[in-house]
Amino acid sequence: MMKLYSLTSKKLFSGFKNQSSNFTHSSLRHSSHMLPRSPYHILDPSPWPVLMAIGLWGLAMTFICWANGVPCNSLLLGAVIAAMVVYGWTRDLVNEGTFQGFHTKKVQSGLTMGFILFLVSELMLFFSFFWGFFHSALSPSLEIGCCWPPAGIDCLDWSKAPLHNTALLVASSCTVTSSHKYLKTGNFSSAVGMLLLTVLLSALFVKNQYGEYAWSSFTIADGVYGSCFFMLTGLHGMHVMGGTSGLLYCLVRMLARQFSTTHHLAYTFAIWYWHFVDVVWLALFFIIYIWGS
Numbered sequence: 379m380m381k382l383y384s385l386t387s388k389k390l391f392s393g394f395k396n397q398s399s400n401f402t403h404s405s406l407r408h409s410s411h412m413l414p415r416s417p418y419h420i421l422d423p424s425p426w427p428v429l430m431a432i433g434l435w436g437l438a439m440t441f442i443c444w445a446n447g448v449p450c451n452s453l454l455l456g457a458v459i460a461a462m463v464v465y466g467w468t469r470d471l472v473n474e475g476t477f478q479g480f481h482t483k484k485v486q487s488g489l490t491m492g493f494i495l496f497l498v499s500e501l502m503l504f505f506s507f508f509w510g511f512f513h514s515a516l517s518p519s520l521e522i523g524c525c526w527p528p529a530g531i532d533c534l535d536w537s538k539a540p541l542h543n544t545a546l547l548v549a550s551s552c553t554v555t556s557s558h559k560y561l562k563t564g565n566f567s568s569a570v571g572m573l574l575l576t577v578l579l580s581a582l583f584v585k586n587q588y589g590e591y592a593w594s595s596f597t598i599a600d601g602v603y604g605s606c607f608f609m610l611t612g613l614h615g616m617h618v619m620g621g622t623s624g625l626l627y628c629l630v631r632m633l634a635r636q637f638s639t640t641h642h643l644a645y646t647f648a649i650w651y652w653h654f655v656d657v658v659w660l661a662l663f664f665i666i667y668i669w670g671s
Contacts (some may be wrong), residue, residue: 433460
């Protein structure tokens with residue numbers, strides 16, 4: 379009797395085990411069918427957009443108060459908030475792409491498309507100021523003497539500092555391209571050296587641009603020529619400083635070995651931006667300094 383009971387319990391237990399395993403496998407198949415893996419990165423809720431809006435509002439109010447001579451010491455907190463948000467947001471991006479592996483091929487293609495659209499918007503910004511320069515140069519009004527450059531404007535010599543700056547930017551474009559090629563082949567020491575040389579060349583460009591502004595015989599207040607000249611060259615100089623900051627950021631990440639031979643999208647974006655800055659300067663050099671003078 380006890381033997382029959384033990385055999386019956388073993389059969390019941392084995393049948394229950396088989397049914398439970400079948401149920402588990404079917405539920406796993408069902409869940410994998412209902413919840414497929416996505417190559418896209420679903421972002422978690424983040425405070426950075428709201429905090430960045432607050433910081434930029436503070437920066438805008440600081441500039442408006444400064445332009446109107448109103449004390450704005452308390453509004454400098456906006457600059458502090460914006461700097462903290464830039465650091466925190468960048469840290470999260472690095473963690474997601476480098477350490478957590480969220481930047482898949484699909485995510486990288488989306489980031490690439492977004493950066494290309496950003497460069498197009500920057501191109502349209504410069505195009506608008508070039509449009510104003512051509513409008514005044516091709517049809518000079520009576521107020522400026524019906525001539526271009528306007529009467530009384532002593533233009534800068536293109537064969538001195540402007541030509542030197544052109545050589546510096548063209549050389550920096552070559553060095554940053556060489557650095558990228560060294561990185562793709564795994565030669566990190568040469569890649570770092572070429573990137574350091576690029577940053578040095580950009581610093582020399584900014585120094586020469588400052589010297590050019592210092593010894594210029596006209597200012598931004600001297601009519602339409604002064605406005606167009608300093609607006610275009612000054613805007614380009616700001617982009618050079620922004621591009622240099624991006625290259626320095628990539629240099630720090632390269633020294634930290636966060637870039638590999640195949641995964642260095644941030645460095646690629648910085649190189650694209652630097653080439654964009656070089657192309658804009660070539661247009662400035664031939665249009666503003668040579669043709670427009």
